[in-house]
Amino acid sequence: MMVENSAKRGLASDKALVVEHLCKVFNVTKGTLRRTKTQVVAVKDVSFEVDYGELFGLVGPNGAGKTTTIKMLTTMLIPTSGRAKVLGHDVQKEVTKVRERIGIVLGGERGLYTRVNALDNLRYFADLYGVPVNVREKRIKELLQFMGLSDRARDRVETYSKGMKQRLHLARGLINDPELIFMDEPTIGLDPEIARETRNMIKQLAEQGKTVLLTTHYMFEADELCKRVAIIRNGEIVALDTPSGLKKYVMDTSVVEVEGFGITENEVARFRKVPDVLAVSADLSENKQVLKIQTPKGSEIISEVQEILKNSRIYDLKIKEPTLEDAYLRLVEGSTK
Amino acid sequence: MPQPLRVIYSAFRLAMLHWIVDPQWVIPNVIAPFVFTFVALTLFKEASGPFGLYAVLGGGMMGMWGNTLYGSGFAISFEKWQGTLEEVEAAPSNLLHVIAGRSVSNALFGLTNMVAILLIASAVFRVPLGVANPILFGVSMVLTLLSVSALGLIFASAFVLTRSAQVFTNGLEFPIYVVSGSMFPIALLPFWTQPASYILGPTWGIDAIRLAAGQENASMAFWLDKVGKENAFLAFWLDLGVMLLITLAYLVIAAVLFKMVETKSRRDGSLVEA
Numbered sequence: 001m002m003v004e005n006s007a008k009r010g011l012a013s014d015k016a017l018v019v020e021h022l023c024k025v026f027n028v029t030k031g032t033l034r035r036t037k038t039q040v041v042a043v044k045d046v047s048f049e050v051d052y053g054e055l056f057g058l059v060g061p062n063g064a065g066k067t068t069t070i071k072m073l074t075t076m077l078i079p080t081s082g083r084a085k086v087l088g089h090d091v092q093k094e095v096t097k098v099r100e101r102i103g104i105v106l107g108g109e110r111g112l113y114t115r116v117n118a119l120d121n122l123r124y125f126a127d128l129y130g131v132p133v134n135v136r137e138k139r140i141k142e143l144l145q146f147m148g149l150s151d152r153a154r155d156r157v158e159t160y161s162k163g164m165k166q167r168l169h170l171a172r173g174l175i176n177d178p179e180l181i182f183m184d185e186p187t188i189g190l191d192p193e194i195a196r197e198t199r200n201m202i203k204q205l206a207e208q209g210k211t212v213l214l215t216t217h218y219m220f221e222a223d224e225l226c227k228r229v230a231i232i233r234n235g236e237i238v239a240l241d242t243p244s245g246l247k248k249y250v251m252d253t254s255v256v257e258v259e260g261f262g263i264t265e266n267e268v269a270r271f272r273k274v275p276d277v278l279a280v281s282a283d284l285s286e287n288k289q290v291l292k293i294q295t296p297k298g299s300e301i302i303s304e305v306q307e308i309l310k311n312s313r314i315y316d317l318k319i320k321e322p323t324l325e326d327a328y329l330r331l332v333e334g335s336t337k
Numbered sequence: 338m339p340q341p342l343r344v345i346y347s348a349f350r351l352a353m354l355h356w357i358v359d360p361q362w363v364i365p366n367v368i369a370p371f372v373f374t375f376v377a378l379t380l381f382k383e384a385s386g387p388f389g390l391y392a393v394l395g396g397g398m399m400g401m402w403g404n405t406l407y408g409s410g411f412a413i414s415f416e417k418w419q420g421t422l423e424e425v426e427a428a429p430s431n432l433l434h435v436i437a438g439r440s441v442s443n444a445l446f447g448l449t450n451m452v453a454i455l456l457i458a459s460a461v462f463r464v465p466l467g468v469a470n471p472i473l474f475g476v477s478m479v480l481t482l483l484s485v486s487a488l489g490l491i492f493a494s495a496f497v498l499t500r501s502a503q504v505f506t507n508g509l510e511f512p513i514y515v516v517s518g519s520m521f522p523i524a525l526l527p528f529w530t531q532p533a534s535y536i537l538g539p540t541w542g543i544d545a546i547r548l549a550a551g552q553e554n555a556s557m558a559f560w561l562d563k564v565g566k567e568n569a570f571l572a573f574w575l576d577l578g579v580m581l582l583i584t585l586a587y588l589v590i591a592a593v594l595f596k597m598v599e600t601k602s603r604r605d606g607s608l609v610e611a
Contacts (some may be wrong), residue, residue, distance in 0.1 A: 026606060051608065072607075074427050078603045088601050100431035110420020113351065115358045127347035128428035128435070156358075173425070 013149070015074050015085075016180050016211040017050035017073065022082035024235075042068040044235040045082070050213060052179075055206040056136035057226035058215045065235040066215040071212070072186050074104055087180055103178030107185035110142040114158040118149055118168050121157060122175055129176035157248050157296070170201055181212040187221060199225060219328040231331045238331050243324050251324035252329055253278060254298035256290040256305060257320055258271055261314040269307050276301060279330040288315065294330055295320065344430045348438025352408075358447055359413070370400040370450045371457060378462050387462035390550055391521060398519035401444055401485055403449045403510055408443025409489030410506045428600075433595040436493045440486040445528025448482055455569060469551035472527050477549050481542030486579050487587035488538060492568060493595035497602075522558070538587065541580035541599045548573040 024043040030036050043065040060066050071077040073084055073097045076098045083090065089097040099328040113121050119140065119189055126136045144150045147167035152160065156166065166186065173181055183202065187195040202225055206212055222229045223243045239246060271293055277296040295301050301321055306314070306322040338346070374396030381392060395600035413436065425435055458464040468474045496505065516526070516533045523534040534540045544558045548569055560572035601607060 068606075074424065076427055076603065078600075096429045099427060104424065106423060111354070111424050113419060116351065116354045120354060121433050124347050124351050125424070125428065127343050128425065128430045130343075130429065151515055319546060 008274060011027055014052075015049045016052045016054070016084045016087060017048075017056075017213065018047060019048050020045040020070075020083045022069065022072060022084055023080050024065075024077060025073060025080045027213070041235055043072070043079075046232070046235070046237055047082075048240055048297060050211060051211050053206070054228065055202070055212045055214065055226050057229040058213065058232055059217065059219060059222045059229055059328060060232035061217055062216075064232045064332075066217075066232055067184055068235075070182050070213070070215055071234070073274045074102060074182050075099055100176065101179050103173040103176060103181040105173035105181065105183045105186050107183075107188040109162060109165050109189070112157050112165060112168060112172070115156060115157055116161075117173075118144065118153045121168065125172050131176055138173065139196055143174055147171045161194075162190060163197060165199065166190060166194060166198050167335065169318035170198070174205075178210070180213070181205065183212060183214045185215055185217070187216065187218065195221075205333050219323075219325040231328060233332050238292045246327045246331075247322070247324050249327040251293065253294050253296050253322055253326070253330075255316045255320040255322050256293040256295060256298075256301060257316075258293070258305060258314060259316040260289055260291070260309065260312050260314040261287065263289045263309060264312070267308055267312065273303075274301070279333040280325070281329050281333070284294065288316055291327070292326070294326055320333060340398075340572060341431065341434045344434040345438040345441070350438075351443045352439045352442035353446075356442065367498045370396040370452055371405075371489045373399055374458060375462075378458065378464065381468065389458065390547075391512070393454050393458045393464060394451070394543065394546060394550075395520035398446070398517070399514055399540065400450035400454075401447035401482065402514055402517075402519070402539065404447030404450075405440060405489035405533040406422060406492060406506055406510055406513075407439040408446075408494040409436065409486070412439040412443075412493045414498050415439075423522045426599075431595075433592055436595075437486070437490060440489040440493065443484070443489065444482045444486045447485075448478070451478075467551065468549065470549045471590060473549035474546060476577075477545035477573070479545060480580060481539055481586075482575055484538030484542050484584040484587070490591035491587055491594060494591060494598050497598045499605075513537065517520075518541070519568045536583065538580045541576045541583065543574035545573050545580065547578065561566045561598050 004257045020042060023041075023045055026042055028040050030037050030038060031161050046058075046065070046069055049097060058066050058069065061333070072079045073086060073091060075091050075098050080320060083092075086098045087101050089101070091098055113124070122143065123136065123141045126140065131139060141150075144153050147170060149167055149171065153163065157165065160168065169186070173183070186202070190198060199221060202214065206225075214222070214225060220290060224242065228240065228242050229246060230237045231246070232238070239249070263282065263284055265284070268280060268284070268291065271277055271280045271291070274295075276295050276297045277293055278296070282290045283290045293301070293305065299337065302317065305317065338611060374392050377392035378389065381389075413422065416425055426432060472550050473489070492505075492509070515519070516523070516530055517539040518526075518534060518535045519539070523531060523540060526534065541559075546557055548561065558572060558576070560575040561569060564575070
């Protein structure tokens with residue numbers, strides 16, 4: 001396992017972000033008349049470090065603990081245990097100092113005052129961040145220009161397209177000229193073109209020397225943008241390396257990709273039980289279903305595939321080289337297999 | 338400008354922009370209090386005494402308080418609905434200052450209906466609305482507005498702790514309106530309600546407003562009875578002094594409650610989606 005052990009090195013101050021054994025447990029009340037309290041562990045024992053100027057990715061499926069981790073690092077949630085330092089400041093003891101120096105960009109269309117215009121949104125947040133009044137207007141002008149929103153700055157945000165709203169989100173996250181920016185799934189729900197546009201913006205920020213912590217559940221996005229990627233599963237980091245380092249996880253395997261119709265969940269479950277199958281992913285929602293089977297046996301497994309899928313229609317069957325996405329799937333599915 | 342004041346002003350400005358783009362505020366702020374004043378003026382048409390001003394001030398206070406209660410009570414919910422609460426919470430400024438700005442804007446918008454009612458009562462119902470001391474009337478009005486806003490802050494934080502803000506809001510609107518003596522002097526209320534009246538800042542503000550309007554409007558004012566009618570000026574400032582002390586207490590309570598709410602939400606994630 002390639003998880004960094006920052007605990008051995010202590011909370012190093014030459015790092016933009018140092019996270020040590022971070023844990024978050026929520027108390028949940030269930031029932032109406034007979035109320036019972038249960039505990040839900042959202043994040044357990046997460047440790048990693050991020051260098052100044054690094055674009056770092058935190059990747060994992062829904063419910064893995066990405067957002068909870070970000071919210072602890074941005075002081076919005078108090079960790080149950082563990083420690084974290086953001087730009088040298090403790091997230092529990094120096095809340096205001098952390099908040100002053102970071103930027104937050106959350107995904108989705110919400111998070112903006114849609115009934116007012118972009119200028120008023122940015123002015124408001126500049127005031128909340130205490131941006132000096134003589135700097136405020138100049139910075140807003142520069143940000144709007146950078147995001148290509150200058151011409152629509154006085155239009156109500158509710159008239160903006162999704163892409164424009166996302167660019168305004170980014171501008172808002174940069175209003176205090178933060179040294180470290182947290183981006184929580186910034187491309188979620190965006191169409192491919194707007195998502196690409198957003199990724200380009202993120203690249204430009206990294207080129208400007210900003211430190212970025214990006215969460216996503218798109219592995220290709222992390223591959224394209226991040227210098228290093230941590231894969232989080234069930235509240236734990238299961239791997240942390242460069243994208244090429246993570247690909248080594250699946251170097252000894254091949255991917256059997258099946259395109260077909262009529263493939264059932266039962267058949268997918270049967271593949272998971274085959275001894276030489278390391279991970280299985282299936283998209284059964286469309287007419288053309290896609291099944292990906294990771295195995296070190298390559299073409300040797302084909303007869304078994306055909307046997308399991310004898311009641312389904314197979315349109316195509318390929319043996320492929322594994323990608324980073326496959327490495328991710330193997331790491332994420334590791335516990336379920 | 339000090340940072341807290343800048344945040345309050347900025348939140349106030351943003352709330353005002355929202356009021357302007359959403360004209361449905363006309364319904365609770367002008368129409369409902371206007372109907373209330375109309376009913377009161379009709380009922381007291383034959384009665385002697387300063388009932389005209391009582392009805393007008395009552396209608397105005399109703400708008401101011403109702404607006405603040407709903408506006409402040411839902412200030413945090415508004416941010417939640419907009420999806421902006423997390424962004425606001427993550428900023429280095431104090432959430433109390435943000436909601437304070439909203440609260441003042443709510444009270445101010447509520448006050449606009451008093452102006453509307455004054456004009457309508459004077460033009461349509463020919464109610465004599467002579468104000469003895471317009472400057473003191475204005476001062477007491479502004480300070481009462483701030484006191485109402487501070488009271489709204491307490492509710493804003495308390496409402497975050499409950500899922501039934503709507504029920505509390507509906508339940509609190511009229512009791513406070515009546516107990517604060519907006520419509521008639523609290524001396525007319527049963528004695529057991531009076532302690533509740535005395536801990537409400539607006540009770541003293543309304544007394545001061547009536548004194549500024551003229552002694553004949555404040556025949557049952559608390560301090561006027563104590564210091565004598567010849568010392569009405571002193572009674573006016575005593576009213577404002579008590580109101581300011583109560584308002585300060587409200588602000589302290591609101592600051593403590595906001596701190597509690599913030600800590601709770603950072604611990605259990607009740608304000609953020611984790």
